[in-house]
Amino acid sequence: MDFVKVWESKWEDALKLWSDYVKLSPARFLFSEQEEKTEGLTSSFAAIRLKDHRVLLSVNQIKSYHLEDFALEILGHEIGHHVYCPGDLADQAKLVYISNIAMPRLNHLTPMIVNIYEDLFINDHLKRQNHLRMEEVYLKLGKQKDPFWNFYMRTYELLWALPTGTLTEGTLSDQIQSDAALVSRMIRNFPNDWAKGMFDFASICFPYFFEGEKESESNQLKSLLDTLDAGKGMSPPSGLSEVEISSELFPLEGVTGSKNSLSPSDYSSICKSMGIDADISEITYRYYKDKALPYLVPFPERRTSGAKEEILEGNELWEPGSPIEKINWLESTIKSPVIIPGYTTVEDVYGETSSNEIMVNPIDLDLFVDCSGSMPNPQQDLSYLTLAGAIIALSALKTGSSVRVTLWSGEREFLTTDGFIQNEKEILKVLTGYFGGGTCFPLELLEDEYKEPPKRKRHILVISDDGIDTMFTQNYPRDPRTIVKNALEQAQGGGSMVLQLYQPNHNPVVKELEQSGWDIYPIQNWTDLLQFSKDFVEKNYVRNQTLY
Structure with a gap:
């Protein structure tokens, strides 16, 4: 084991092979098979771990290959993975x-x-x-x-x-x-x-x-494979929504020479290949967040004038019976060295002036996303419903709005956040879930939430297809139309429906919803949702910053 001390003494020299400014924790030497197993070092004699930027070395395997005299070569190589290729x-x-x-x-x-x-x-x-x-x-x-x-x-x-x-x-x-x-x-x-x-x-x-x-x-x-589990213990990486593929030798049309958009299954496969042990909800959350970030837009907010500001106008006589803390002792002393309450004491007099402060009151978002069998599974393929929902929800959070997300499918088959929240991870984890069952809009959520006006205005947004007619056609114990109308009125921030309709002009439920005050956005395919997510905010709020 004497070579270990030699290698430890050469750690700083190995760092300087790359730069005088490189700083990493010293390599960790593993002295037994149990230690190697615990750290995940099995077939190779060295490995890196990006989570804590460590270099792992198997003492027994280094000895078995007779590599004791190659401290700088091996240490320098492992450091190179951290600072050069791949680096992160x-x-x-x-x-x-x-x-x-x-x-x-x-x-x-x-x-x-x-x-x-x-x-x-x-x-x-x-x-x-x-x-x-x-x-x-x-x-x-x-x-x-x-x-x-x-x-x-x-x-x-x-x-x-x-x-x-x-x-x-x-x-x-x-x-x-x-x-x-x-x-x-x-x-x-x-x-x-x-x-x-x-x-x-x-x-x-x-x-x-x-x-x-x-x-x-x-x-x-x-024995050379030292980056197989480099991502062990780490969260899924960001910045991978698109990857450019170049080729000089094997150009394939549609594959090389352009940026390829990753699917959720591609992203999941990559994470697994790097040793990242994350559940599918964590991976899908990160995927859709990255896809949504380039499209974020301002969200509705209510702008009102701030409170009136006080301005000092002068002094007047302070009389007994007025709060003693109102006495301006400096002015009273200047008026008379001898303080006589009610005769020489004065208090400040204030007027009011308009405030230049603008108070911003964000409008909360109540988002309902159809997740029935006619919709794509966002955990396997890119779902534009999920992406549009992520864009709008994250845009809302940026302005301080709270968001409730509800995925809905069949009767009493829905998943919703714990009320209106501002935790983006919890919001996107619900948004990226999947049922794939029948279709039945969750009227009970509208009924329970809007029994009385909320403290802040809310906008109700529904993303669906022809299945939206279940809002009125389902067998519900109370009148669905009354519930829907009441929710729209109580929310006070308006309601929108973006719908993929097979016959936009021949759906009586959709016509009725539009006549009752809902803004209807018919789309031809789910890719249109990206444009909708931008137009939705631009039309309703960016052009009209002051909302009443």
Whole structure:
């Protein structure tokens, strides 16, 4: 175990390989299999953890590969993952997604491919910039005849001008030679923008695993995989609603050369690949929040004049019976050195002037989103209903409004927030849920909530399709029309319905709702909801800032 102290003493030197200003907690050495299991370090002798920016090292595995003399090489490599490639969870996620696109049916291998790709950049930097013995580390791991391993090692031979056979084993095929040449140029061309080469690298790797549909059994390869669970213990990353995919070698129309929009299932798969153990509601919440942020718009607010301001106009005689704290002692003393209550005492006199202060009173949002079987599942595919709801709800929260969200499907089948709240996470977790059952609008929620006017005005917004007619056609013990009319009147902030209607002009319930005061927004498809979410606020509130 003596080498551990040596490695600990070289930690600062390893940090300086990247910069004099890099600060990370010292590497953690694991001395037993139980410690390795607890930390999730199984097949590899080193790993990183982005949650606490730690480097983990297996003492036993380092000894088994006889790597005790390579402190700077290994420590510098692991630090490189933290400060260079990938650097953070969002960049790691982008690389995983791009690799998934390039390797259909083999997505379970993409974390490994991403790891190998990142290692190429880090090792090439350490070899060329710091002249470390990176090739000797691989020699310690040993040669083998595995085609993928030889392709990987041949790439290093070309990068570092090593003779053929230094790291490779046996006669190399023309395909391996060609692939290694392409990748070596790729590493040199994109040293600071490695996302540009990820698709091409994964596409080159794909045949090595697809032809036999078998994962490489190489222990050497597995011992190098130090970023597989880099996201363990972390929340899903943000900033991944769209990822740009570039390709010089394998351009695919509609895939490369443009920004790809991730689906919720893509996002969930990426999180799983990085070791993020989050439930589906947490992942879906983060996904729709990211999708909504670029579209946020101002929300309705009531602007009123502030309270009148007092202005000092002078003094008058203070008489007994008036509160003693009103006496202006300074002015009274100036008037007469001898204080005689009721004769020499004075008090201040104030008038009123208009206030320049504007009091903002946000209008709360009561949002009802149809979640019946005719609607998409927001946890699997992009749901424009959910996205529009997220845009409007988050816009409301920005101005201080409170929001109640209700997902509704069949009879007595609904999910709602705990009243009107300002917790965006709880709001979006309800909004991103799914029932997929029948259709029956929850009249009981309107009836119970609007028995009397709320303290602040509210706007009721309903997103649905032709199923909105269940608002009046369901078998309810009291008159639905009276309940709906009363809710609209008591809310005092208006009501809107955005509806995908098959026959907009032939739905008697919709016509009746419009005549009774509801603003009806018919749409042709769910993508129109994005435009609606912006027009909705612009039409009703931004042009008319003062509401009465």
